[in-house]
Amino acid sequence: MTCRDPSPTQLMEDNHINMQSHSCDPDRPAHPGIFPTREAGKSNHQLAGSSVDFLVSVVLPAGGTGERTGLQTPKQFCSFLGRPLISYTIQAFERVSWIQSIVVVVAKENMDLMTDIVQRFQHKKVRAVPGGSTRHRSICNGVRALGDGEEERPKVVIIHDAVRPFVDEDLLYKIAMAAEEQGAAGAIRPLVSTVIATTSEGYLDHSLERAKYRASEMPQGFTYDVICQAYQKCSESDFEFGTECLHLALQYCGTNAKLIQGPPTLWKVTYKRDLAAAESIIKETLSRSACVITGGSEQAVTLADALQKAVGALDMKLDVIPDLMGENAGYLLKEWNFIQVSVNRSCLSEVEAVLTDLQAANRAVLHPLVVIWTSGRRTDSDSSKVHLSGSDELSVSGRGVEPATIMDLASAAKFRNILLYGIQLRQTKDAERWERSVLRLAEITSALIRERSPALVGQLLQA
Numbered sequence: 001m002t003c004r005d006p007s008p009t010q011l012m013e014d015n016h017i018n019m020q021s022h023s024c025d026p027d028r029p030a031h032p033g034i035f036p037t038r039e040a041g042k043s044n045h046q047l048a049g050s051s052v053d054f055l056v057s058v059v060l061p062a063g064g065t066g067e068r069t070g071l072q073t074p075k076q077f078c079s080f081l082g083r084p085l086i087s088y089t090i091q092a093f094e095r096v097s098w099i100q101s102i103v104v105v106v107a108k109e110n111m112d113l114m115t116d117i118v119q120r121f122q123h124k125k126v127r128a129v130p131g132g133s134t135r136h137r138s139i140c141n142g143v144r145a146l147g148d149g150e151e152e153r154p155k156v157v158i159i160h161d162a163v164r165p166f167v168d169e170d171l172l173y174k175i176a177m178a179a180e181e182q183g184a185a186g187a188i189r190p191l192v193s194t195v196i197a198t199t200s201e202g203y204l205d206h207s208l209e210r211a212k213y214r215a216s217e218m219p220q221g222f223t224y225d226v227i228c229q230a231y232q233k234c235s236e237s238d239f240e241f242g243t244e245c246l247h248l249a250l251q252y253c254g255t256n257a258k259l260i261q262g263p264p265t266l267w268k269v270t271y272k273r274d275l276a277a278a279e280s281i282i283k284e285t286l287s288r289s290a291c292v293i294t295g296g297s298e299q300a301v302t303l304a305d306a307l308q309k310a311v312g313a314l315d316m317k318l319d320v321i322p323d324l325m326g327e328n329a330g331y332l333l334k335e336w337n338f339i340q341v342s343v344n345r346s347c348l349s350e351v352e353a354v355l356t357d358l359q360a361a362n363r364a365v366l367h368p369l370v371v372i373w374t375s376g377r378r379t380d381s382d383s384s385k386v387h388l389s390g391s392d393e394l395s396v397s398g399r400g401v402e403p404a405t406i407m408d409l410a411s412a413a414k415f416r417n418i419l420l421y422g423i424q425l426r427q428t429k430d431a432e433r434w435e436r437s438v439l440r441l442a443e444i445t446s447a448l449i450r451e452r453s454p455a456l457v458g459q460l461l462q463a
């Protein structure tokens with residue numbers, strides 16, 4: 001995580017922190033969405049068997065200072081894996097085909113920064129507008145902007161804190177449908193602690209019956225008319241001290257919101273520790289799967305299969321494929337990591353080809369992509385087994401791999417946000433030692449993919 005001067009260059013360059021693991025069940029950040037194709041005057045966006053037959057726009061309030069983190073940089077601009085938190089939240093909405101537009105509300109002094117983020121991470125549905133001195137004022141500016149633009153006014157407006165990056169399409173769908181039907185809808189969670197009222201002297205006044213109450217979370221949805229009217233009618237005191245949009249809809253429009261229980265991943269990044277937890281979830285999400293490319297050679301397939309078995313125990317999904325051609329080109333578009341296995345090959349041409357394919361697919365825009373070159377050398381005559389050379393020589397096809405070669409390749413790839421690492425298998429004809437080597441290979445692979453350490457880029461590690 002990086003939270004210093006939020007200059008665009010630093011957002012890209014600084015990208016690493018070690019942290020504790022976090023047990024939340026994350027939603028998967030995905031690729032940036034594209035504008036839904038809409039026939040004139042009509043929208044009918046399909047969602048896994050469901051459809052949204054009305055226009056939906058989103059307001060993401062991101063105009064706060066993040067005082068409670070104790071950091072200088074507002075939390076929405078803190079960077080994980082070279083990308084600011086706000087971009088992850090935008091992506092969670094942008095990937096939803098039935099969402100037509102997203103208004104991000106930012107403080108005036110951060111408008112340029114926001115414009116740069118939108119360009120750099122190729123967000124397509126986003127427009128930034130200036131915020132206000134409180135959250136309600138910022139949200140109100142965002143809602144007004146939806147009526148100002150050239151696009152058609154939405155039927156439903158979803159409001160979501162920019163600092164809650166793990167929101168999934170299923171919940172957004174439920175909120176949008178309930179808001180359209182009911183006028184307002186919001187996500188809730190069970191209370192973790194009991195809520196008590198205190199006296200002015202600091203004593204217990206009374207406590208609330210916890211089972212009766214819920215924590216109000218985000219996202220919330222409103223028909224455009226309800227949220228506009230609520231902000232038109234609400235008082236200066238609401239603007240200054242209010243914390244609940246659903247309350248405004250009830251008080252000023254008589255609209256009782258439908259409440260929908262959301263998943264635990266809805267939590268809001270509020271304190272510094274939440275930034276560490278968010279980064280951990282992001283890394284975990286990006287480390288779930290890798291694609292092993294064998295080049296089709298029997299020995300490489302044997303090694304890939306052994307790796308697949310060993311990595312399975314580490315809770316990572318591995319698919320083994322011969323190349324990235326034909327149907328397999330689909331892997332270039334998914335959030336997979338790549339492992340090129342080379343046995344008895346002396347050069348890096350195979351991994352170079354993978355890098356070229358990834359670059360052409362423009363895959364490393366949103367986060368650094370991991371490519372691991374795994375090399376080994378078979379020495380026995382039984383082609384059904386992969387045994388590696390019995391000497392200490394860490395070579396491929398008898399010739400030492402120039403560390404500079406992989407370092408040069410890796411340095412060039414790093415400019416394109418692709419992190420290339422090398423792993424050489426330590427040789428053995430001994431079955432037990434071979435198994436240990438494969439297990440080490442799996443552990444190193446998993447650690448490299450999870451940590452995405454820039455410091456290890458271009459290194460040739462030994463398994």
Ligand SMILES: Nc1ccn([C@@H]2O[C@H](COP(=O)(O)OP(=O)(O)OP(=O)(O)O)[C@@H](O)[C@H]2O)c(=O)n1
Nearest residue numbers: 061062063064065066067068133134135138162
């Ligand atoms: N004037 C404000 C204040 C807050 N927000 C946004 O409202 C969301 C939720 O608010 P909160 O977590 O309280 O953020 P901050 O106000 O930034 O944090 P703090 O209260 O610790 O200063 C955040 O995305 C924040 O950027 C906003 O758009 N405009």
Ligand SMILES: O=C(CO)[C@H](O)[C@H](O)COP(=O)(O)O
Nearest residue numbers: 135161216217218243244245
């Ligand atoms: O929970 C919420 C919805 O009701 C808001 O996210 C919450 O009010 C955010 O603002 P703050 O942290 O400033 O209270």
